[in-house]
Amino acid sequence: MKKIIVLFLFISTLSYSQFSIKGTMTSTQNSSWVLLYKIEGTTQSFIKNTQIRKEDKKGFFEFSLPNGSQKGTYRIKFSLGKNGFIDFLFNNEDVVFEFNPNDSANTLVFKESKENKLYTSFTKKIYSTQFTLDSLQSEYFKKPSKEIKDLYRKHLVKIKAIESNFISASKGKLVNHFIKASLRYNSPVIFDRPINYIRSSVAHFFDHVDFSNQSLRNSTFLFDKVSEYVLFLNFAVNPKQKEENYKKASKVAIGKAPTTAFKAEVINYLISQFSEIQNATLVDHLFANYFDKLPKENQNILFKNQILARLRIAIGRVAPEISWTENGKELKLSSLKGGMSYLLIFYSTGCPHCLREVPEIYEYMKGKNNTKVIAFAMENSDDIWSDYRLKMPGWHHILGLGKWNNLTARTYQVNTTPSYFVLGMDKQIIAIPKTINDLKIILKELN
Numbered sequence: 001m002k003k004i005i006v007l008f009l010f011i012s013t014l015s016y017s018q019f020s021i022k023g024t025m026t027s028t029q030n031s032s033w034v035l036l037y038k039i040e041g042t043t044q045s046f047i048k049n050t051q052i053r054k055e056d057k058k059g060f061f062e063f064s065l066p067n068g069s070q071k072g073t074y075r076i077k078f079s080l081g082k083n084g085f086i087d088f089l090f091n092n093e094d095v096v097f098e099f100n101p102n103d104s105a106n107t108l109v110f111k112e113s114k115e116n117k118l119y120t121s122f123t124k125k126i127y128s129t130q131f132t133l134d135s136l137q138s139e140y141f142k143k144p145s146k147e148i149k150d151l152y153r154k155h156l157v158k159i160k161a162i163e164s165n166f167i168s169a170s171k172g173k174l175v176n177h178f179i180k181a182s183l184r185y186n187s188p189v190i191f192d193r194p195i196n197y198i199r200s201s202v203a204h205f206f207d208h209v210d211f212s213n214q215s216l217r218n219s220t221f222l223f224d225k226v227s228e229y230v231l232f233l234n235f236a237v238n239p240k241q242k243e244e245n246y247k248k249a250s251k252v253a254i255g256k257a258p259t260t261a262f263k264a265e266v267i268n269y270l271i272s273q274f275s276e277i278q279n280a281t282l283v284d285h286l287f288a289n290y291f292d293k294l295p296k297e298n299q300n301i302l303f304k305n306q307i308l309a310r311l312r313i314a315i316g317r318v319a320p321e322i323s324w325t326e327n328g329k330e331l332k333l334s335s336l337k338g339g340m341s342y343l344l345i346f347y348s349t350g351c352p353h354c355l356r357e358v359p360e361i362y363e364y365m366k367g368k369n370n371t372k373v374i375a376f377a378m379e380n381s382d383d384i385w386s387d388y389r390l391k392m393p394g395w396h397h398i399l400g401l402g403k404w405n406n407l408t409a410r411t412y413q414v415n416t417t418p419s420y421f422v423l424g425m426d427k428q429i430i431a432i433p434k435t436i437n438d439l440k441i442i443l444k445e446l447n
Helices: 002-016 114-142 146-169 175-182 194-203 221-233 239-255 260-276 280-289 301-310 352-364 385-391 407-411 436-446
Strands: 018-025 033-040 043-051 053-055 058-066 072-077 085-090 095-099 109-112 323-326 329-332 341-347 371-379 396-401 419-424 429-431
Touching: 018 072, 018 085, 033 058, 043 058, 085 095, 085 114, 109 114, 114 146, 114 175, 114 194, 146 175, 175 221, 194 221, 221 239, 221 260, 239 260, 239 280, 260 280, 260 301, 280 301, 323 396, 341 352, 341 436, 352 436, 371 385, 371 407, 419 436
Parallel strands: 018 095, 341 371, 371 396
Antiparallel strands: 018 058, 033 043, 033 072, 053 058, 072 085, 095 109, 323 329, 341 419, 419 429
C-alpha cells in the first residue's frame, strides 16, 4: 500500500512540476512588461506575459512552463524595438539568463541551462577559430606564402576538433540539431583566387542544413540562413548584377523547401525581406514566378495586397511624375532627356544635414555627366531657396511649397531629408540609398 501511495505521489509531482524561465536585466528601461512566445518558423505564438520587477537599478522577471511544454525555440520580448527580444532553447530544464537590454546581443549570459550554455560556448569558440581561418585566407590572397598555408591547415584541424567535440557533447540534446546545422564548409586547401573562394562558399553554403528537420523549422534558424545566403552572400555592387544574383539565390533557397507549405513560408519570407529594403523588382519577380504559382490554399492574398500597397515607391517602380517650370519652360520628369541615369534629391534649406550633404554631392558630381540631377526643395517659402539654388548651376531645381505636406513629397513617401532616389534612363527607380556614402558608391558605378 505504501509503495502505491509513493508511486502516486511521484506521478503527481511529475504531472504538476514546472520549469522556470528567469531573466535579469542589468539596467532598467522604459518597459514594464515581458512577453513570452513560442517560435515556429516565421510566426510566433503568444504564451504569456509578466511584469518586470525593478530593484537596485536592475529588472527581474520570471515565467513558469509546466512539465510537458513543447520543446523548441522560445522568445522573450522586452521592448518594441527591432532588437528588443532574446531567443533561447527550451528542453525541459530551467533557463536563467542575464543581459543588458540596451545591448542584449553582446551581453546575454546564461546562468542555468545546459542546452543554451552549450550553444553559446560552441558559437563563441567556432566563431573565433573560423575568423582566424578566414583571415588567413584573406591574407593569402594579398601575399601567398608557405607559412600561411601551414597555418591554414593547423587551424582547419582545430576547427574540426571543436566541431567534433561539441557534436559529441550535445548528442541527444535539442541543441545538437543547431550545432550540426551551423557547421561551415571549409576547403581542405587554401584558395589561390578570390573568385574560387566565393564560388565555393556559395556552392557549399547549405551543405549541413537539413530543411526537413523539425527542430530547425520551429525556430528562426532556417530563415536566418536563407536571409544570409540570398541577401548577403550573393550581394553585388552593380545594380543589374545584384538583381540577377538575388534571383538565382532566391531560386536555390526556395528549392530547398521540402513541402509546398514550407515553400510558401520561404517565398513569403523573401518577399518580406525584399519589401523591407524596398526592392519592388524582386518582390514582383517572387510574386510572378513563385507566389502566384502556389496552390490557391497556400496563397495569402491579404499579405500580397499589403506588400504591394507598401511598395508604391520602391526599387523597380517607375518614378511618379513630377512637373515644374524652369526658365519659362514646362518640364516633366518622364520626358527629361540627356542622362543615362538621374538623381532625384529631396532636401530643405532648413535642414542642417541637407546644407552639409547637398553641396558635397554637387562637388562630387562634377565630371559625372552620365547622371543628371533634379533637386526638389521642400520649403515653406522661396525666400532662401531662390538664392540657394544659384549655388548649384547645371542641376534642375524644383520648389516644393508646403514642406512635409507637399503632394510630391508625400507621393514619394519622404519622411526625412535629404532623401535620395537614383533613376535609370527610363525613370525607373534603381536605388534608394540611405546615406551619402551609399549614394557615392552607386554614382561611381553609373559614371
